[in-house]
Amino acid sequence: xxxxxxxxxxxxxxxxxxxxIATASRAxxxxxxxSAETAQQVLQAAKxxxxxxxxxxxxxxxxSTRTAGMVVPVIGxxxxxxxxxxxxxxxxxxxxxxxxxxxxxxxxxxxxRLRTLVDHRVDGVLLVSxxxxxxxxxxxxxxxxxPIVQIDRKVDRLHSDFVGIDDAAxxxxxxxxxxERGVRTVVLASADDANSAGRGRREAYERLVTELxxxxxxxxxxxxxxxxxxxxxxxxxxxxxxxxxxxxGSDVNAVGVISRLRELGLRVPADVLVTGFDGxxxxxxxxxxxxxxxxxxxxxxxxxxxxxxxxIADPAEPxxxxxxxxxxxxxxxxxxxxxxxx
Amino acid sequence: xxxxxxxxxxxxxxxxxxxxIATASRAxxxxxxxSAETAQQVLQAAKxxxxxxxxxxxxxxxxSTRTAGMVVPVIGxxxxxxxxxxxxxxxxxxxxxxxxxxxxxxxxxxxxRLRTLVDHRVDGVLLVSxxxxxxxxxxxxxxxxxPIVQIDRKVDRLHSDFVGIDDAAxxxxxxxxxxERGVRTVVLASADDANSAGRGRREAYERLVTELxxxxxxxxxxxxxxxxxxxxxxxxxxxxxxxxxxxxGSDVNAVGVISRLRELGLRVPADVLVTGFDGxxxxxxxxxxxxxxxxxxxxxxxxxxxxxxxxIADPAEPxxxxxxxxxxxxxxxxxxxxxxxx
DNA sequence: ATGAAAGCGCTAACAG
DNA sequence: CTGTTAGCGCTTTCAT
Numbered sequence: 001x002x003x004x005x006x007x008x009x010x011x012x013x014x015x016x017x018x019x020x021i022a023t024a025s026r027a028x029x030x031x032x033x034x035s036a037e038t039a040q041q042v043l044q045a046a047k048x049x050x051x052x053x054x055x056x057x058x059x060x061x062x063x064s065t066r067t068a069g070m071v072v073p074v075i076g077x078x079x080x081x082x083x084x085x086x087x088x089x090x091x092x093x094x095x096x097x098x099x100x101x102x103x104x105x106x107x108x109x110x111x112x113r114l115r116t117l118v119d120h121r122v123d124g125v126l127l128v129s130x131x132x133x134x135x136x137x138x139x140x141x142x143x144x145x146x147p148i149v150q151i152d153r154k155v156d157r158l159h160s161d162f163v164g165i166d167d168a169a170x171x172x173x174x175x176x177x178x179x180e181r182g183v184r185t186v187v188l189a190s191a192d193d194a195n196s197a198g199r200g201r202r203e204a205y206e207r208l209v210t211e212l213x214x215x216x217x218x219x220x221x222x223x224x225x226x227x228x229x230x231x232x233x234x235x236x237x238x239x240x241x242x243x244x245x246x247x248x249g250s251d252v253n254a255v256g257v258i259s260r261l262r263e264l265g266l267r268v269p270a271d272v273l274v275t276g277f278d279g280x281x282x283x284x285x286x287x288x289x290x291x292x293x294x295x296x297x298x299x300x301x302x303x304x305x306x307x308x309x310x311x312i313a314d315p316a317e318p319x320x321x322x323x324x325x326x327x328x329x330x331x332x333x334x335x336x337x338x339x340x341x342x
Numbered sequence: 343x344x345x346x347x348x349x350x351x352x353x354x355x356x357x358x359x360x361x362x363i364a365t366a367s368r369a370x371x372x373x374x375x376x377s378a379e380t381a382q383q384v385l386q387a388a389k390x391x392x393x394x395x396x397x398x399x400x401x402x403x404x405x406s407t408r409t410a411g412m413v414v415p416v417i418g419x420x421x422x423x424x425x426x427x428x429x430x431x432x433x434x435x436x437x438x439x440x441x442x443x444x445x446x447x448x449x450x451x452x453x454x455r456l457r458t459l460v461d462h463r464v465d466g467v468l469l470v471s472x473x474x475x476x477x478x479x480x481x482x483x484x485x486x487x488x489p490i491v492q493i494d495r496k497v498d499r500l501h502s503d504f505v506g507i508d509d510a511a512x513x514x515x516x517x518x519x520x521x522e523r524g525v526r527t528v529v530l531a532s533a534d535d536a537n538s539a540g541r542g543r544r545e546a547y548e549r550l551v552t553e554l555x556x557x558x559x560x561x562x563x564x565x566x567x568x569x570x571x572x573x574x575x576x577x578x579x580x581x582x583x584x585x586x587x588x589x590x591g592s593d594v595n596a597v598g599v600i601s602r603l604r605e606l607g608l609r610v611p612a613d614v615l616v617t618g619f620d621g622x623x624x625x626x627x628x629x630x631x632x633x634x635x636x637x638x639x640x641x642x643x644x645x646x647x648x649x650x651x652x653x654i655a656d657p658a659e660p661x662x663x664x665x666x667x668x669x670x671x672x673x674x675x676x677x678x679x680x681x682x683x684x
Numbered sequence: 685a686t687g688a689a690a691g692c693g694c695t696a697a698c699a700g
Numbered sequence: 701c702t703g704t705t706a707g708c709g710c711t712t713t714c715a716t
């Protein structure tokens with residue numbers, strides 16, 4: 001009982017209900033200035049005809065596309081994947097579509113994608129930025145046109161909503177756990193200072209290493225990727241004496257570390273303990289399962305979307321900053337007795 | 343040197359170039375009916391003012407949004423993640439945006455998402471469908487409004503473009519490899535018949551098992567997910583005698599199988615060989631790395647997008663069906679000598 | 685080759 | 701409470 005898609009327009013509904021197009025629009029929009037019965041008529045006519053608003057026409061006139069953009073550094077990173085899925089799901093509940101953009105860990109691409117998102121009149125943007133300094137300009141520009149909520153990583157001196165985790169507290173969870181396991185020497189294999197998450201984790205690591213009396217080799221600075229994890233492992237092994245534990249800055253790093261160690265004939269946790277960061281499904285299913293700090297991805301997505309929608313509703317709102325707590329999940333990668341305790 | 347976003351309109355460019363808005367539009371559109379010099383003037387004025395077309399207004403008038411929709415059963419599945427990333431990348435090259443939708447492996451959701459994509463006037467849809475029968479109705483409806491290219495899975499008796507792999511050939515690669523390894527008994531742990539990929543793989547498996555003289559326990563039918571892989575492993579172990587090899591219908595299944603086996607105290611490949619399917623990064627980094635058939639994801643994405651764009655350009659084109667070949671990648675999960683050879 | 689003008693489908697003044 | 705009307709910014713006949 002459907003007519004051809006897109007062919008039923010507001011005028012048709014108005015005609016069918018015997019009212020003007022304006023009244024039909026108001027009724028459909030749930031506006032107050034319509035009598036209950038007229039509204040009924042219109043609603044029924046609309047349903048009967050299978051009417052659906054044309055979001056394009058509505059957008060042109062009213063400004064809203066009911067679409068949000070999301071920019072991430074790499075779609076493929078396990079953590080971002082989970083974030084994307086959670087965000088899509090959350091937006092979905094509010095009838096918003098998600099336009100996805102990959103910045104390929106590159107400030108130029110990021111700027112470009114941000115610009116086309118703005119051009120496409122998304123109502124708002126969820127952004128996992130690439131560089132805490134170099135990303136600033138493009139974001140500022142985009143913010144003049146549309147609300148932006150930053151997720152996971154914060155750009156320096158940028159006044160916007162933010163949703164993330166408490167990196168320092170999370171790092172403490174990891175390191176205290178390692179201390180309990182009898183670890184004395186550690187090495188950090190994490191992303192470098194280019195983004196705030198990497199920086200926050202490294203700074204916390206350095207503070208805590210001192211506080212907890214751990215011996216830290218100069219840490220290996222790298223990116224959040226499997227490849228980087230592999231490189232880090234390689235370098236650590238090449239240096240000679242293995243540390244008691246390798247603290248990875250993300251689960252994908254940890255996976256890279258472990259897989260390369262294995263290729264080099266070293267076992268986790270028998271030869272060295274390894275921890276992850278993020279709590280992706282990867283950490284759970286990997287062999288060995290990886291001790292990590294679990295990010296509450298759904299909560300992060302929920303907050304981010306809620307911040308975005310409320311800012312769309314009222315752009316003047318003060319910027320909010322939400323840091324959700326993580327939870328330590330202990331798994332096999334740190335469970336066996338170590339071979340190298342001093 | 344930027345004015346406020348979205349504030350420069352075609353009229354401004356026309357004024358600056360000293361021509362009419364119609365001429366400006368034609369010049370910007372690269373249309374023929376404009377003199378070379380006038381075109382130059384307009385182009386320069388546009389650049390100088392930082393003009394950018396308003397895609398919404400253009401869409402309302404011209405119909406095209408330069409946006410494609412993509413619907414997948416689960417964003418999180420490793421294979422779909424890679425597909426999404428490749429498609430986003432490919433579309434990007436043509437200046438198309440990607441609206442992403444998760445159907446949550448559910449026909450109702452799928453129908454709904456397809457409908458909102460159509461409402462949002464995407465120019466085309468890339469679809470990994472959920473059910474080779476039950477998905478048909480919604481897809482047919484959507485196809486009346488917009489071109490659809492199916493990826494990976496084909497809905498029965500539906501006349502549309504399709505891009506996928508040769509499941510039968512891929513399964514042959516896997517099984518012949520196992521035979522070479524001396525395997526005699528195998529079990530299939532794969533998705534059930536609800537989608538064509540699952541069905542194709544199972545049918546090929548059954549044919550080949552006979553052809554190759556393998557002993558196949560009744561296969562374990564399941565979904566494409568880590569959890570299903572785990573369940574399958576559990577059931578296989580519970581049955582008693584372990585087969586020589588477990589053939590998973592996807593990499594995520596294989597990972598589930600291996601992780602559960604490990605929990606049950608069984609080792610891969612020492613106790614049983616396991617193969618994956620898809621060739622995701624997961625198969626490469628897992629411990630042990632998993633023997634699998636590699637899908638040429640980038641080629642699939644490239645073909646799918648190219649099919650879509652050419653069909654958008656000419657909806658009357660005959661439907662194309664492209665099956666790209668896979669490659670066997672041998673890794674540790676099938677490399678060690680087996681313990682159970684008969 | 686160029687310009688004037690008519691909408692695309694909808695919402696929001698502004699009148700009544 | 702309801703209807704009339706003016707656009708949102710752009711593309712595209714239809715004249716010239």
